[in-house]
Amino acid sequence: MGPFPCNASLHIEGPVGPLEAITACPASKACATAVVCHPHPLHGGTMQNKVVHTLARSFGELGLRTVRFNFRGVGSSAGAWARGVGETEDAIAVLHWARKRQPGDQIWLAGFSFGAYIALRAAAQFPASQLILVAPPVHLHAELGPPPPPRVPTLVLQGEDDDVVSADAVQEWIAKLSPRPRLRLFPAVGHFFHGRLNDLRLTVEEVLRPVVPVCS
Numbered sequence: 001m002g003p004f005p006c007n008a009s010l011h012i013e014g015p016v017g018p019l020e021a022i023t024a025c026p027a028s029k030a031c032a033t034a035v036v037c038h039p040h041p042l043h044g045g046t047m048q049n050k051v052v053h054t055l056a057r058s059f060g061e062l063g064l065r066t067v068r069f070n071f072r073g074v075g076s077s078a079g080a081w082a083r084g085v086g087e088t089e090d091a092i093a094v095l096h097w098a099r100k101r102q103p104g105d106q107i108w109l110a111g112f113s114f115g116a117y118i119a120l121r122a123a124a125q126f127p128a129s130q131l132i133l134v135a136p137p138v139h140l141h142a143e144l145g146p147p148p149p150p151r152v153p154t155l156v157l158q159g160e161d162d163d164v165v166s167a168d169a170v171q172e173w174i175a176k177l178s179p180r181p182r183l184r185l186f187p188a189v190g191h192f193f194h195g196r197l198n199d200l201r202l203t204v205e206e207v208l209r210p211v212v213p214v215c216s
Contacts, residue, residue: 004033004065004101012069012097015089017078021069022047024056030063031215032106032129033098037091037115037122041074041081051112051134054197058204062212064108069094071118084118084144091122106213108132113165113191117141124148130211131155132204133181135162135191139169147173154181155207157200159189182207 006025011018036059038052039045047068056066071087072079079086091109098107106129111119116136121144123131131154138147156174160167167185174180184203189196 002101004098006065011076012067012094014072014078014093015086016072018076019069019072019078019090019094020047020074020076021067021094023068024060024066026060026063026065028063029065029215031104031213032063032108033065033067033102034059034108034110034132035091035094035098036066036068037109037111037118038068038071038074039112040114041071041087043114045114046070046074049112050197051193051200052115054193054201055110055112055132055134055204058201058208059108059110061201061205062209064212065098065102065105067094067098084114084121084141087114087118088121088125091118092126095122095126095128106130110134111136113137114141117144117147120147120150123150123152128152129213130208131181132208133157134193134200135159135165136170136173137165138173139166149177150181153211155204156181156183157186157203158183159186159191159193159196161188162191164191 110132
C-alpha cells in the first residue's frame with residue numbers, strides 16, 4: 001500500500017464497497033492520524049457537517065493528518081443504511097486503512113453525535129490512541145446495546161443546551177466510568193454548536209496539544 005494521500009478526495013475500500021473520503025495533511029506533521037465520523041446518515045449527516053469539519057481542522061492545527069469519510073449509502077459511498085452495525089464496520093475499515101498508510105502513527109478516532117457513538121463502538125475493536133467525542137448519544141440507540149466503555153484517553157465535548165443529546169445523560173454516563181473521560185461543557189450551546197464552532201476548535205486544540213506525539 002502506498003503512502004498517505006495528502007489533501008485528496010478519494011474512495012477507501014469498505015466492507016460493502018468504496019467509501020467516499022477526504023484527507024488533509026498539515027505542513028507540520030505530528031506522528032498521528034485522526035479519523036472523524038459524521039452524524040446520523042438518516043438525518044442529513046455527512047462528512048461535510050460543520051462540526052466534523054471543525055474537528056478535522058482542529059486536528060490539522062495540531063499537526064495531525066486527517067481522514068473524513070461518508071458512511072455507506074451517503075454521498076458516493078456504496079451500500080445502504082445498516083442500523084449502526086454496518087457503519088461501525090465502515091469506521092473500522094477506514095481505521096485499518098489509516099494504520100496501513102501510516103504504520104508508525106498513533107491513530108486518533110473522533111465523532112460527532114451518531115458518529116461519536118460509532119467511534120465508541122469502533123474503538124472497542126480497534127486500538128485507537130485517543131477518542132474525541134462531541135455530543136455522544138449515550139442514552140440513544142438502545143438497539144445497539146449500551147456504548148462500550150472507552151479503553152483509551154477520551155475527551156468529551158458537550159453543549160449544555162443540547163436538545164438532541166442530553167447533557168445530564170452524558171454526565172451520568174461519564175460518572176460511571178473508570179477512568180473517567182475528560183469532559184468539557186459549553187454553556188448555552190446547542191447540538192450543532194451554532195455560533196460556537198470556534199470555541200469548539202480552540203478547546204480541542206488546548207486540551208489535546210500536550211498529548212500530540214512528536215516525530216523523532
